[in-house]
Amino acid sequence: MKLTAVAAVSENLVIGKNNSLPWNIPEDLKRFKNLTSGSPIIMGRKTYESIGRPLPNRTNIVLTQKGYSSSDKIKVFSNLDNLLNYCEDLDNEVFVIGGSEIYKLLEPYCSKLVITHVLKEFDGDAFFPINLENWKLLSSEEFTDESSQLRCEIKIYNKT
Ligand SMILES: NC(=O)c1ccc[n+]([C@@H]2O[C@H](COP(=O)([O-])OP(=O)(O)OC[C@H]3O[C@@H](n4cnc5c(N)ncnc54)[C@H](OP(=O)(O)O)[C@@H]3O)[C@@H](O)[C@H]2O)c1
Known part of the structure; x- marks a missing residue:
């Protein structure tokens, strides 16, 4: 099992506002699509509702204790152990795509982070919960x- 968390994070650690993204960065969405297409993605129920539909060409895995059951469109897990058992059997890299609760829950099982640092402060109500000081920077690439016209830095981290 190889778990990688993917997130876009502002300078003041905001990742969301009113259950949606506080910014619109098409270039980052394109990179996210390229990175995750063909792989399983894990998200919390709130993030799933915020996206509003299963993302195509990916196995959509949703964590929730209410509301949804598995279908041909999404795989639903109601607890961490069952989710991890399922992931153990997967050969592919599995991407943890948020939100805040799910990054926090799955950080101990992730071996890699792909973070788009949005180089600006934003108002928000959901925050990135992972302390990057506990991670080792592997690479960095800047784009606007x-x-x-937002400047961003994509940084890849490994567990220290
Ligand atoms: N900037 C980014 O890269 C990025 C990425 C993703 C999301 N976001 C933003 O993040 C915000 C949402 O984050 P959030 O923290 O509020 O919600 P979330 O992590 O998306 O979802 C939280 C939900 O996950 C379920 N859950 C959590 N722990 C669980 C467990 N142990 N077992 C089963 N289910 C569990 C619960 O669902 P139930 O209540 O249904 O039980 C919980 O309410 C939004 O603003 C979104 O736009 C930003």
Whole structure:
């Protein structure tokens, strides 16, 4: 099992506001799609509702204790142990795509982080819960999103 968390995080650690993203960065969404397509993705129920539909070409795994059951579109788990048992049998890299609760829950099982640092402060109500000081920086790449003109840095971290 190889778990990788993927997140976009502002300078003041905001990741969400009113159950949606506080920014629109098409370039980052494109990179997210390229990275995760063909792989399983794990998300919390709130993030699933915020996206509003299963993401195509990926096995969508949703953690929730209420509301949803598994179908041909999504795989639902109601507890961590069952989720981890399922992931143990997967050969692919599995991406943990948020939100805040799920990053926190799964950080101990992740071996890699792919973080888009959005180089600006934003108002928000959901925050990135992982202390990056406990992780080792492997690489960094900067880009400016053309439509929003936001500067971003994609950084990849490994467990120290
Ligand atoms: N910037 C980014 O990269 C990024 C990425 C993803 C999301 N976000 C943002 O993050 C925010 C949402 O984050 P959030 O922390 O509020 O919610 P979340 O992590 O998406 O979902 C939380 C839900 O997950 C379920 N859950 C949590 N722990 C569980 C467990 N041990 N077993 C079973 N189910 C469990 C619960 O669902 P039930 O209540 O149904 O039981 C809980 O309410 C939104 O604003 C979203 O836009 C940002």
